[in-house]
Amino acid sequence: MIFLRRQLPLLITLITGLLFAAQYYVPHPASEQMLTSATKWLQIIGGFALILGVTSLFHQHALKIKRQEAGWGYSLVLYAGMLGTIAVGLWANGKESVDGAMTAFGWIYNYMMVPLQGTMFAILAFFIASAAYRSFRAKSREAAVLLVAAMIVMMGRVPLGEYLIPVSGDVSSWILNVLNSSVRRAILIGVSLGAVALSFKIIFGVERSYLGGGKE
């Protein structure tokens, strides 16, 4: 059992890890074919895993309804929404429109799903304002620097700001292209090295806690 639970997954990780790392350096069509096949496999596995996810979701909300936990009404809404969408989706054969006419499935997507997603995204504007208000209060030296930099960039990025303070456009571009870019690149170098080091650790079995922890 220990072989199946620990050694076999580590062996598979080692072989596939080295294989797909090497794939990057091999331009031969066979190498591309291998990558395409693996990607398809992953898509198929992902499809089956979705069953696992949906089962988890149904189970979670069924328990809430059964126990009548706080907000169990939302779980009922989830059940109704999901089962209703599946039903109309099957009825419409998964098509949003037939011969130019919108199906019920298309209606749900265009007039319920899309506006709800748009609403969530639109809330972001208010959240940015509230987060900016909290962060830009000049309570410390760092916050003051942040406030000044943000004001300059904001002025430089809108036509009215640049009209009122012409130099703000150039200063704003300098802040973004020189200061901001160099810091971003420094972060990216660190991230890349960290990701490569983690990949090495996983491929060679040094890091194995993703298998469920433990040290055998």
Place this chain on the structure above:
Amino acid sequence: MKRETGFDAARRAYLVEHGYDRSVWPSLVTLVCVLSLLPSYTSAQAPISAPQDVRVFDSPSDGGGSLTVQWAPAPWDGPDVRYQVLVGDAAATDPVALTIIAEFPSNTRYLKDTKTAWWTRKVDKTWHQAFIKSAKGLEVKDGTSYAVAVATVQSDRRAFSQVLVASPSPDWFNWNQLNNLIIAVSFGGLVFYSISHARRNEIFLRRIPGLDAVDEAIGRATELGKPILYLTGAHDLHDPSTIAAAVILGKVAKRAALYETELIVPHREPITMAVCQEITKQAYLEAGKPDLFKEDANFFITADQFSYTAAVDGIMLRKRPAANFFMGAYFAESLLLTETGASTGAIQIAGTDSDHQLPFFVTTCDYTLIGEELYAASAYLSKEPVQIGTLRGQDIGKAVVLSAIGIGIVLATVGVVTGAQWPQIFLDLVRDLK
């Protein structure tokens, strides 16, 4: 007056060195004699000849279906003279019978314009280079021979090179990425050396406030009798940041189990959920509290970005977790999640390598693990020599990158100021590293 660039100087030097551009006087005398014999309308046109030293071969380091044509630069290269690349059946011997697949001014398409490293170049970078690939009306198949010729064109005059035959084939190694492979293997070796060094010696680890706060956050949740919310990000397990988030989850779950605090882990991806379930289960076992483990602590919500965000925001507002962890990769949902969390008064710790979301996390969370700190978290929390050794390897790697940047700046500046070509040899070594 247009200033001569480094490439122009290199091209001129090459032409003189290889006899394509000899002393001006003999040519001038000849030219005057010839011109005196020609009608006046041809006097504006310089004499042209067929392209010299034409080479046709299978494109190296590629996936097949491509031929490369190279030929030497000529003194008349300029916007008024054009080159034509012609292709046809291998049996063809007359270049006129071949099909023109490309025509361009003779002062374009140099070897320097293509992304090839110096160790793969067989000719000077001042040479012309063109590729023959499948296009409309032409299918270039591996293993099939093709006849190729190059013509110099001026007005209605054409001068053909000899017809050469070559066939394309795929290659098993991209030699242009040799530098990348060497550096990746060297870095891997460095990491493993650092691990073995860390096993024998104690290595100093600088404090990371965000990770020191993990205990504080879990302790606070325990005191308040409220749950801990842990998110693993938007990506699946293909992304190292999600793996790092899953690894940190193990450490957080172990502490949560020890303190007997409820853990909530909503997921956007079912496979990540299954892996995190195993990690959490093992953490509870290691903490000696297997009876406290709940299978549904990890649960799937949806893969849709804003539906997931709305659901998690709902959990935050209803269950009021005392500690929120945002680890992994995030997009536009980052601020929607953290701002809602901040409004509930929870202590918030974020860790991400999504650099474009860092400002949002920094402004709304109490602690943020920036970039590589996310990957360092596992080592920091476990304090295992193997893990700490990896950090030392990363640090040495960063020092090397920093040195390369410094040296590169100096070399590039020297190259530009002096017009010298040798700095390019060193600069190519660190070019196109992905």
